[in-house]
Amino acid sequence: MSFAIARTIDEALAGLAAGARPIAGGTDLVVGARHGKAPLPDDLVAIDRLDELKTVTRTALGVSIGALVSHHDIETHPLLTSIYAGLADGSALVGSPSTRHVGTLGGNIMNGSPAMDTGAPLAVMGAEVELRSLRGTRRVPVEQLWVGPGRTCAAPDELCVAVHIPAPPARAGSAYVRLEYRRAMEIAVVGAAAVVTLADDGAVATLAVALTAVAPIILSVTGLDALVGLGVSGAAAAVGEMAATQATPISDVRASDRYRRHTVGVMARRAVEAAARRAGGETIAIPVNRAIGIGAPS
Amino acid sequence: MTDTPIHAIHLTVNGIDYPVAVAQGRNLLSVIRTEIGLTGTKEGCDDCECGACMVLLDGQPVNSCSYLAVQAQGRAITTVEGLADGDALSLLQRNLLDEGGVQCGFCTPGMLLSATALLQRNDSPSEEEVRIGLSGNLCRCTGYTKIVAAVQRTAVEIRAAARQA
Numbered sequence A: 001m002s003f004a005i006a007r008t009i010d011e012a013l014a015g016l017a018a019g020a021r022p023i024a025g026g027t028d029l030v031v032g033a034r035h036g037k038a039p040l041p042d043d044l045v046a047i048d049r050l051d052e053l054k055t056v057t058r059t060a061l062g063v064s065i066g067a068l069v070s071h072h073d074i075e076t077h078p079l080l081t082s083i084y085a086g087l088a089d090g091s092a093l094v095g096s097p098s099t100r101h102v103g104t105l106g107g108n109i110m111n112g113s114p115a116m117d118t119g120a121p122l123a124v125m126g127a128e129v130e131l132r133s134l135r136g137t138r139r140v141p142v143e144q145l146w147v148g149p150g151r152t153c154a155a156p157d158e159l160c161v162a163v164h165i166p167a168p169p170a171r172a173g174s175a176y177v178r179l180e181y182r183r184a185m186e187i188a189v190v191g192a193a194a195v196v197t198l199a200d201d202g203a204v205a206t207l208a209v210a211l212t213a214v215a216p217i218i219l220s221v222t223g224l225d226a227l228v229g230l231g232v233s234g235a236a237a238a239v240g241e242m243a244a245t246q247a248t249p250i251s252d253v254r255a256s257d258r259y260r261r262h263t264v265g266v267m268a269r270r271a272v273e274a275a276a277r278r279a280g281g282e283t284i285a286i287p288v289n290r291a292i293g294i295g296a297p298s
Numbered sequence B: 001m002t003d004t005p006i007h008a009i010h011l012t013v014n015g016i017d018y019p020v021a022v023a024q025g026r027n028l029l030s031v032i033r034t035e036i037g038l039t040g041t042k043e044g045c046d047d048c049e050c051g052a053c054m055v056l057l058d059g060q061p062v063n064s065c066s067y068l069a070v071q072a073q074g075r076a077i078t079t080v081e082g083l084a085d086g087d088a089l090s091l092l093q094r095n096l097l098d099e100g101g102v103q104c105g106f107c108t109p110g111m112l113l114s115a116t117a118l119l120q121r122n123d124s125p126s127e128e129e130v131r132i133g134l135s136g137n138l139c140r141c142t143g144y145t146k147i148v149a150a151v152q153r154t155a156v157e158i159r160a161a162a163r164q165a
């Protein structure tokens, strides 16, 4: 057993190559171990001091978000809460203030839960994940990262160093909504993210939708090209039906499969409507869930 | 199974350096309470849900029940004992007592730390922002109204004091 605090990315990569697991905020790893879900790995390398992975950088192509950027940083970052509002909607819903301060974007996506709140927004935005090991660096579209519940395509020696999101086109907007039974310390019953681009006449020009907690991994809705050219309300209603049809939810203590299938359609419709409002230039406060009244009032 | 190694580490709690020997999987909460002997920080659910174990790590709230003690090396840890200056309670502590925001007291340390962190980043929170700031802390006695009032009153007084300075 060993525990090391990495001072440089190379130290972290060497630790991973020697078989250690990275720990960022530990809000999945430590909490899961305490639940008995999976024992704490014998060898750990703490990556939380790697300040170079805590930056949000605007690039010519879009934005690069370091793997250690926290949910709190995302929900308060001026660029991410405006141009990438759907991602901020997701981070703002995570746990409580402490979970959002300690929990990281890298930890959220590498943990690979189908209920993760940043996964669907990143999928609809066409994000890529940068994975680094002593063997080199590669980029993987985020939708290819997840291969099953709690499983990613990353090799054990690969560290997620950043998430890259392309710049959205003009007249685009994004939103993420989730069904929750209470307004904090909640896990998505189901959720949906959407990116909508509007044509000059207000019709839908492009559309992407992804769903949370209704399949073994984040599920991207297919067949949306057929909706291009429709008005927003028609497209939103159609997306709701397609989402409910394509979902393959399970029943568990939180909801039955039938309830999930029904409500994910509602969430998908609302995500499209909110994204379209933002695409039209409207500002909806982060998280859009509160602004549109999902979840019990406080 | 390999033997759990004991790590000789230093933790800085309320500005004081404590050398401690801790097993790898040991949580920060139990080290603060049993090795360091500061029992203001409480164990409630032991599951990251109730916030009784809240401490600040470099000024940010953390559930110490689910944070590895070894990972807190080199960070400034603040517990409820660090809020008062000797016997002089902090403004927030005084206001919480004054408003009647303390009954059994079990959630109070965690509430104080979450609220302290909130007021440090936002000196004029709305009621909604206070409620969100305290959303990781459960109270089973007072029903939150008085706690929220104490935090809002403290914000007003902090701003008034800043204007006078």
Ligand SMILES: Cc1cc2nc3c(=O)[nH]c(=O)nc-3n(C[C@H](O)[C@H](O)[C@H](O)COP(=O)(O)OP(=O)(O)OC[C@H]3O[C@@H](n4cnc5c(N)ncnc54)[C@H](O)[C@@H]3O)c2cc1C
Pocket: A021, A022, A023, A024, A025, A026, A027, A028, A029, A030, A031, A047, A067, A068, A093, A094, A095, A096, A099, A102, A103, A104, A105, A106, A107, A108, A109, A110, A111, A115, A116, A117, A118, A158, A159, A160, A161, A185, A186, A187, A188, B048, B049
């Ligand atoms: C009370 C509570 C409420 C929560 N609520 C929500 C919620 O509402 N929505 C939600 O989505 N999540 C929620 N979570 C889960 C968790 O907080 C998030 O998934 C968080 O983003 C995890 O980040 P972390 O840094 O703590 O990850 P860690 O626990 O440190 O790591 C998680 C996993 O990812 C791996 N890992 C971490 N960083 C990297 C990296 N850079 N490269 C490669 N692998 C890495 C670790 O080895 C581990 O397997 C909640 C957790 C708690 C305790």
